[in-house]
Amino acid sequence: MLKVFMLRSTVQRAASTRQLIYEGYGNPPEAIKLNSTNVADKPGAKEVLVKWIAAPINPADLNQIQGVYPVKPNLPAVGGNEGFGRVISVGSNVRSIKEGDHVIPNKSGLGTWRELGLHSEADVFPIDNTLPLEYAAVLQVNPPTAYRMLKDFIGLQKGDTIVQNGANSAVGKQVIQICRILGIKSVNVVRNRENLDELVKELKDLGANDVITQEELYGRKKKFPGVKLALNCVGGRSSLFLASLLDHGGCMVTYGGMSKQPVDCPTGPLIFEDISLRGFWMSRWYDVQKSPEKRQEMYKELTGWMKSGEMKKQAFVQNRLEDHARAIEEAQNKHDKKQLFLLD
Numbered sequence: 430m431l432k433v434f435m436l437r438s439t440v441q442r443a444a445s446t447r448q449l450i451y452e453g454y455g456n457p458p459e460a461i462k463l464n465s466t467n468v469a470d471k472p473g474a475k476e477v478l479v480k481w482i483a484a485p486i487n488p489a490d491l492n493q494i495q496g497v498y499p500v501k502p503n504l505p506a507v508g509g510n511e512g513f514g515r516v517i518s519v520g521s522n523v524r525s526i527k528e529g530d531h532v533i534p535n536k537s538g539l540g541t542w543r544e545l546g547l548h549s550e551a552d553v554f555p556i557d558n559t560l561p562l563e564y565a566a567v568l569q570v571n572p573p574t575a576y577r578m579l580k581d582f583i584g585l586q587k588g589d590t591i592v593q594n595g596a597n598s599a600v601g602k603q604v605i606q607i608c609r610i611l612g613i614k615s616v617n618v619v620r621n622r623e624n625l626d627e628l629v630k631e632l633k634d635l636g637a638n639d640v641i642t643q644e645e646l647y648g649r650k651k652k653f654p655g656v657k658l659a660l661n662c663v664g665g666r667s668s669l670f671l672a673s674l675l676d677h678g679g680c681m682v683t684y685g686g687m688s689k690q691p692v693d694c695p696t697g698p699l700i701f702e703d704i705s706l707r708g709f710w711m712s713r714w715y716d717v718q719k720s721p722e723k724r725q726e727m728y729k730e731l732t733g734w735m736k737s738g739e740m741k742k743q744a745f746v747q748n749r750l751e752d753h754a755r756a757i758e759e760a761q762n763k764h765d766k767k768q769l770f771l772l773d
């Protein structure tokens with residue numbers, strides 16, 4: 430009798446949710462499967478029930494499924510490290526979050542490609558719930574990465590110059606816009622393509638001061654005096670020539686490895702110009718930076734720029750969960766628009 434009651438009560442207190450999971454590492458379009466599961470719809474004392482609304486596909490998500498990313502959730506795992514959702518109920522002992530709040534993951538590895546999730550209060554972080562979807566879905570990773578790299582390595586002043594490769598990446602476009610807002614000049618390196626003029630115009634409209642191709646970078650024909658900071662998301666030959674643009678005492682910060690080549694560095698500038706090489710990982714900043722106030726302060730400045738229109742909405746391809754194979758395939762092979770899962 431008791432058993433039947435417990436079974437019934439479990440069934441009554443569970444909500445069905447669809448989610449994208451991987452059971453083992455592999456090529457992401459094949460490794461990811463759509464499944465349905467039940468989630469208890471009454472949170473425990475320190476838990477929150479989140480209705481996920483939108484989540485992007487980032488390069489790090491793909492690397493994680495391939496098993497080559499340092500964050501390795503227990504398998505099977507729900508894919509996706511970023512996204513935002515609305516809190517639909519909270520446990521009796523939850524203090525920092527209330528029903529109706531919008532939240533993002535507190536750190537990488539939560540699994541956001543799902544409709545509903547029951548999470549510990551400590552695993553999610555409240556954000557401005559008036560922020561439009563296109564901004565909220567990507568607030569956790571790319572804008573803060575651009576923001577921190579510009580703020581934390583070199584004391585940049587108005588009028589200073591930075592260079593970056595992968596300038597048409599999502600992070601690259603945030604870098605361009607934050608530079609424009611802060612009065613910093615940006616020199617932007619992109620790969621050549623058929624519609625190069627269109628891309629140059631797009632980046633200049635965002636605020637890029639110069640846009641050059643990788644070939645022009647390698648040709649060393651253009652000089653950019655006084656470059657203090659180089660942001661590298663490509664590696665290999667691209668980083669070699671990017672670092673060569675640095676002025677005396679400049680710093681190259683590597684935050685991605687899109688070419689899958691080691692970071693090459695020019696010997697002369699390292700010795701004679703005292704340039705330095707650093708790395709940056711947003712996840713580590715979140716881990717090390719324990720102060721929620723510092724995090725809120727950064728989001729406040731970023732969301733201010735977003736809501737005033739100074740930072741433009743990113744272009745997305747919107748997908749439903751059932752379109753996962755195509756969406757993930759496109760995220761791997763095309764980089765012009767970010768793929769986004771709509772989960773609501």
Ligand SMILES: NC(=O)c1ccc[n+]([C@@H]2O[C@H](COP(=O)([O-])OP(=O)(O)OC[C@H]3O[C@@H](n4cnc5c(N)ncnc54)[C@H](OP(=O)(O)O)[C@@H]3O)[C@@H](O)[C@H]2O)c1
Binds near residue numbers: 598686709765767
């Ligand atoms: N360290 C951190 O905390 C952090 C945070 C965010 C992102 N990231 C990293 O930053 C990078 C960009 O992320 P995202 O989300 O902005 O990416 P994204 O929007 O998908 O853009 C990818 C960029 O990489 C370029 N690219 C791809 N393969 C390349 C190659 N073989 N050689 C040169 N360029 C290549 C693409 O250029 P084309 O248009 O020419 O293909 C595009 O500019 C990724 O490596 C990501 O993991 C790191």
